[in-house]
Amino acid sequence: MKAILIICDGMADRPVKELSWKTPLEAAYKPSLNQIAKTGICGIMDLIAPGIPPGSDSATLALLGYDALKVYSGRGAFEAVGSGVQVLPGDVAFRCNFATANEKLVVLDRRAGRIENEDADKLAQSLQKIKLKTPSVKFLFKNTIQHRAVLVIRGPKLSTAVSDSDPQKTGEKVLEIKPLNTSFEAKYTAKILNELAHQFHTVLKDHSVNKQRVKRKLLPANIILCRGAGTIPKIKPLSELYGVKAACIAATSLIRGVCEASGMKLINVKGATGTPQTDFLALAKATNQVLRTFDFVLLHVKATDVASHDRNIKQKVEMIEKVDNMVGRILNNIDLNSVYLAITADHTTSLATGNHEGDPVPIAITGPYVRRDDVERFDERCCAKGGLNRIRGMDLMPTLMNLLGKTKKFGA
Amino acid sequence: MKAILIICDGMADRPVKELSWKTPLEAAYKPSLNQIAKTGICGIMDLIAPGIPPGSDSATLALLGYDALKVYSGRGAFEAVGSGVQVLPGDVAFRCNFATANEKLVVLDRRAGRIENEDADKLAQSLQKIKLKTPSVKFLFKNTIQHRAVLVIRGPKLSTAVSDSDPQKTGEKVLEIKPLNTSFEAKYTAKILNELAHQFHTVLKDHSVNKQRVKRKLLPANIILCRGAGTIPKIKPLSELYGVKAACIAATSLIRGVCEASGMKLINVKGATGTPQTDFLALAKATNQVLRTFDFVLLHVKATDVASHDRNIKQKVEMIEKVDNMVGRILNNIDLNSVYLAITADHTTSLATGNHEGDPVPIAITGPYVRRDDVERFDERCCAKGGLNRIRGMDLMPTLMNLLGKTKKFGA
Numbered sequence: 173m174k175a176i177l178i179i180c181d182g183m184a185d186r187p188v189k190e191l192s193w194k195t196p197l198e199a200a201y202k203p204s205l206n207q208i209a210k211t212g213i214c215g216i217m218d219l220i221a222p223g224i225p226p227g228s229d230s231a232t233l234a235l236l237g238y239d240a241l242k243v244y245s246g247r248g249a250f251e252a253v254g255s256g257v258q259v260l261p262g263d264v265a266f267r268c269n270f271a272t273a274n275e276k277l278v279v280l281d282r283r284a285g286r287i288e289n290e291d292a293d294k295l296a297q298s299l300q301k302i303k304l305k306t307p308s309v310k311f312l313f314k315n316t317i318q319h320r321a322v323l324v325i326r327g328p329k330l331s332t333a334v335s336d337s338d339p340q341k342t343g344e345k346v347l348e349i350k351p352l353n354t355s356f357e358a359k360y361t362a363k364i365l366n367e368l369a370h371q372f373h374t375v376l377k378d379h380s381v382n383k384q385r386v387k388r389k390l391l392p393a394n395i396i397l398c399r400g401a402g403t404i405p406k407i408k409p410l411s412e413l414y415g416v417k418a419a420c421i422a423a424t425s426l427i428r429g430v431c432e433a434s435g436m437k438l439i440n441v442k443g444a445t446g447t448p449q450t451d452f453l454a455l456a457k458a459t460n461q462v463l464r465t466f467d468f469v470l471l472h473v474k475a476t477d478v479a480s481h482d483r484n485i486k487q488k489v490e491m492i493e494k495v496d497n498m499v500g501r502i503l504n505n506i507d508l509n510s511v512y513l514a515i516t517a518d519h520t521t522s523l524a525t526g527n528h529e530g531d532p533v534p535i536a537i538t539g540p541y542v543r544r545d546d547v548e549r550f551d552e553r554c555c556a557k558g559g560l561n562r563i564r565g566m567d568l569m570p571t572l573m574n575l576l577g578k579t580k581k582f583g584a
Numbered sequence: 585m586k587a588i589l590i591i592c593d594g595m596a597d598r599p600v601k602e603l604s605w606k607t608p609l610e611a612a613y614k615p616s617l618n619q620i621a622k623t624g625i626c627g628i629m630d631l632i633a634p635g636i637p638p639g640s641d642s643a644t645l646a647l648l649g650y651d652a653l654k655v656y657s658g659r660g661a662f663e664a665v666g667s668g669v670q671v672l673p674g675d676v677a678f679r680c681n682f683a684t685a686n687e688k689l690v691v692l693d694r695r696a697g698r699i700e701n702e703d704a705d706k707l708a709q710s711l712q713k714i715k716l717k718t719p720s721v722k723f724l725f726k727n728t729i730q731h732r733a734v735l736v737i738r739g740p741k742l743s744t745a746v747s748d749s750d751p752q753k754t755g756e757k758v759l760e761i762k763p764l765n766t767s768f769e770a771k772y773t774a775k776i777l778n779e780l781a782h783q784f785h786t787v788l789k790d791h792s793v794n795k796q797r798v799k800r801k802l803l804p805a806n807i808i809l810c811r812g813a814g815t816i817p818k819i820k821p822l823s824e825l826y827g828v829k830a831a832c833i834a835a836t837s838l839i840r841g842v843c844e845a846s847g848m849k850l851i852n853v854k855g856a857t858g859t860p861q862t863d864f865l866a867l868a869k870a871t872n873q874v875l876r877t878f879d880f881v882l883l884h885v886k887a888t889d890v891a892s893h894d895r896n897i898k899q900k901v902e903m904i905e906k907v908d909n910m911v912g913r914i915l916n917n918i919d920l921n922s923v924y925l926a927i928t929a930d931h932t933t934s935l936a937t938g939n940h941e942g943d944p945v946p947i948a949i950t951g952p953y954v955r956r957d958d959v960e961r962f963d964e965r966c967c968a969k970g971g972l973n974r975i976r977g978m979d980l981m982p983t984l985m986n987l988l989g990k991t992k993k994f995g996a
Contacts, residue, residue, distance in 0.1 A: 541934070543965055543968075559628075567635060571635040573635060577939070580637075582636050582638055582639065582652070
């Protein structure tokens with residue numbers, strides 16, 4: 173017995189006026205998703221708790237069966253791990269942006285004109301040469317895609333209790349990093365980060381790459397904005413918890429980081445970009461193939477969330493239909509006598525607000541021994557009538573593992 | 585206002601191929617169970633948590649309103665208490681088997697040919713005469729039914745953090761008991777138990793009863809296998825929690841132990857055997873009678889679980905039909921203007937796997953002031969549409985006691 177869990181980022185929604193008050197899932201043509209609902213057991217799920225908008229990281233932690241409220245330790249470390257940067261226990265990691273600021277350190281563009289990888293590569297190499305005044309602390313700065321980067325600091329007595337330098341808005345000044353409590357560790361970490369921020373700026377502002385960018389009428393990447401201080405959570409790997417060999421197919425480094433932290437094997441799929449242009453067919457093929465050698469495969473699709481954040485109604489419906497097509501291909505190539513397939517979203521993203529919302533998401537599980545209910549369509553409202561009723565995100569993994577005979581008995 | 589709670593061990597199931605993908609509850613003819621659903625409020629219930637397969641002991645603790653995840657302290661003590669052996673705070677108790685091993689201590693039969701009570705009585709008397717090297721530790725060894733026995737050790741600094749000597753399989757060597765952590769207490773307890781195991785074997789291997797058994801071509805009971813180290817949990821009795829006089833009708837010593845630990849009066853019913861041959865009529869009569877002098881009666885039926893573990897589809901359906909008949913007699917003899925009757929299972933036992941599974945169980949409560957829903961049949965899928973929605977095992981007792989006006993207000 174094996175299981176596939178398909179997580180469509182931000183796919184759930186509220187009723188949309190422009191869709192005659194249907195949700196995008198209700199409006200989309202999605203025979204394969206409906207097939208899962210029709211042959212399976214359905215429900216709704218609060219990733220963290222009713223009304224609490226989850227992040228994609230905390231939601232994925234929950235979906236893997238962990239108590240996110242207890243173990244979640246910030247986004248930065250997941251982002252770093254998912255980008256291939258090693259994060260050790262005690263390290264503090266941040267998500268960073270190359271950005272553009274003026275002489276008064278007012279942010280003009282949070283993405284430095286979506287700087288190309290080539291320029292970012294060169295700048296990151298120069299930054300990595302900086303020597304900190306505190307020799308016991310080391311840092312690692314790595315650019316990932318375009319303006320995105322990660323920063324990891326390593327050394328004794330570091331803390332995640334520090335604020336961001338990223339003001340999250342253009343037109344505002346780069347923020348000084350502040351300790352979030354009165355401990356020595358928080359103050360010490362903030363001091364090191366402010367020193368580093370200053371040194372980053374010093375190197376970047378006169379860097380030849382930026383001088384050439386200005387000549388090419390491109391925005392210079394003269395500042396590094398940091399946010400989301402985090403450490404890797406102390407969690408047992410899925411292999412230890414359930415005795416399963418687990419793999420993750422995800423393009424988004426944040427999700428890859430969560431999956432890596434839970435001991436899953438990260439699978440790279442050519443053409444999987446985490447954008448609406450991602451190769452859905454390649455994702456389907458990879459899922460079917462990986463299932464041959466793994467017990468549990470998590471497939472994460474980012475495209476649905478991109479459309480939601482962009483408040484692009486048409487595109488969100490389109491993305492759901494592409495997901496449906498992908499799911500159809502996966503379904504056609506698995507044996508439902510020995511495979512359970514679950515589909516859900518990691519959170520509701522509202523087309524009306526463009527934000528993550530705390531409304532529950534629909535969930536459907538098909539496979540040989542589920543107590544099939546009479547729900548016929550996979551959407552927020554139909555699934556609310558299903559046999560799973562309303563569960564928490566962290567209940568899903570035990571529910572799936574129970575069907576696989578992999579949960580441990582409590583009691584005798 | 586009074587209440588009856590009927591717990592049918594392992595009655596819930598998954599859809600069964602041989603029953604045209606119905607569950608045994610769905611396939612059985614059960615007008616009385618349906619009557620409870622039809623006139624009552626229904627739901628599904630996770631005994632411990634979604635997906636977690638409960639033991640019968642932890643599940644019964646939960647059904648009595650205790651937080652099993654916090655208070656459950658191993659099976660052994662319940663088994664001992666339920667067999668009429670006193671277990672004091674600090675005592676460590678085990679479930680034991682008389683078994684047969686060869687000279688190399690390889691287990692040949694875990695039940696010593698299901699040794700008769702008479703032989704087991706004599707052997708147990710001899711074992712009880714053993715003197716331990718550590719005079720501050722005393723032990724009590726008592727046989728119960730056939731090969732079954734309990735061992736209680738009493739003294740300072742004992743621990744439940746010790747492994748089993750029972751390998752749970754024939755063809756494997758009797759296990760040395762090992763400390764499960766590095767504490768003095770665990771090491772000390774393991775040492776005492778290994779000494780005891782050795783002395784038990786010394787007495788048994790040359791015992792006249794065993795010599796006669798060999799002559800009669802029966803397997804000698806030359807070894808004692810121990811498992812499930814436990815203490816009695818620190819819980820308040822139901823009388824203190826709810827001010828009710830509570831009684832338990834159960835043949836299984838494990839369940840009797842849990843009920844005794846929660847301060848319930850144990851009722852013995854002639855003909856109640858805990859087997860499929862149990863006297864269902866006697867159980868019904870006893871329930872009606874006990875209700876006259878108690879506020880809350882728990883009736884536990886083991887037969888449904890026996891059929892499930894044996895993967896006997898026909899028998900499971902048959903047992904459900906016998907339960908239904910029993911419930912009909914109980915219903916006919918209570919006044920539903922003043923009595924609430926709840927029926928449920930302590931866990932799902934799958935006919936396909938023969939194991940406890942983590943799928944939720946159906947629950948129905950009838951009685952004067954329940955918010956009757958429109959569920960018409962008592963089974964896993966119909967109850968999932970009921971007015972109770974999905975609750976936890978530990979929520980049931982407060983739900984019942986609330987109907988009886990026995991729960992304490994929280995707040996003012």
